[in-house]
Amino acid sequence: MKHIILASASPRRKEILELADLDFDIMPSDAEEITAKTAPHEVVMELASIKARDIYERSDKQSMVIGADTVVAYHGQVLGKPADEADAKRTLMMLSGQTHEVYTGVCLIEDGEAKTFYEETKVTFYEISEDEIERYIETGEPMDKAGSYGIQGKAAVFIKGIEGDYYNVVGFPIARFLQEIRK
Numbered sequence: 001m002k003h004i005i006l007a008s009a010s011p012r013r014k015e016i017l018e019l020a021d022l023d024f025d026i027m028p029s030d031a032e033e034i035t036a037k038t039a040p041h042e043v044v045m046e047l048a049s050i051k052a053r054d055i056y057e058r059s060d061k062q063s064m065v066i067g068a069d070t071v072v073a074y075h076g077q078v079l080g081k082p083a084d085e086a087d088a089k090r091t092l093m094m095l096s097g098q099t100h101e102v103y104t105g106v107c108l109i110e111d112g113e114a115k116t117f118y119e120e121t122k123v124t125f126y127e128i129s130e131d132e133i134e135r136y137i138e139t140g141e142p143m144d145k146a147g148s149y150g151i152q153g154k155a156a157v158f159i160k161g162i163e164g165d166y167y168n169v170v171g172f173p174i175a176r177f178l179q180e181i182r183k
């Protein structure tokens with residue numbers, strides 16, 4: 001298999017890809033993440049493509065380049081990283097006691113050919129009090145994460161259940177990715 005370049009600055013994506021014992025390097029993309037799409041699965045696939053294309057164009061084109069993007073969706077609203085702490089609080093108050101979806105889009109480009117897919121995971125939160133939310137925001141954990149939480153961190157105590165791939169929530173659906181590249 002070809003050498004891989006992961007077009008991501010996310011430490012979580014790096015850790016997840018390391019679980020598969022693949023040989024890869026990291027080149028984060030700083031391309032502007034703009035999309036006119038509104039459906040969450042389309043948003044994440046387009047943004048993953050933007051990141052992968054940006055790095056593929058700047059690479060020697062000998063490697064397989066992977067881009068990924070994660071959002072939370074709740075009743076048609078697409079939630080990315082919070083703008084500020086007030087935004088994080090609003091988001092977590094809204095997700096309290098409810099089930100939402102997490103979408104990660106993945107784009108891989110090899111020999112100029114792009115393949116894009118997405119994976120969806122449902123996550124259900126217990127009811128969380130305003131006080132708990134404020135204490136959680138003080139940890140700083142929500143600020144760089146889609147939906148204002150990290151399932152792998154202190155948001156662990158909010159989780160009633162999940163349906164689908166855990167690693168998809170953390171930012172990269174590693175098992176599905178391996179299935180796709182073996183096709």
Ligand SMILES: Cc1cn([C@H]2C[C@H](O)[C@@H](COP(=O)(O)OP(=O)(O)OP(=O)(O)O)O2)c(=O)[nH]c1=O
Pocket residue numbers: 007008009010012013028029051068069070071072081102144145146147149150151152169170171
């Ligand atoms: C829902 C959820 C998201 N996240 C993270 C995964 C992603 O890193 C982040 C969503 O932001 P993204 O824009 O998908 O990625 P990024 O900016 O961190 O990295 P890059 O664009 O360089 O690849 O939210 C968690 O770590 N845990 C969670 O439970």
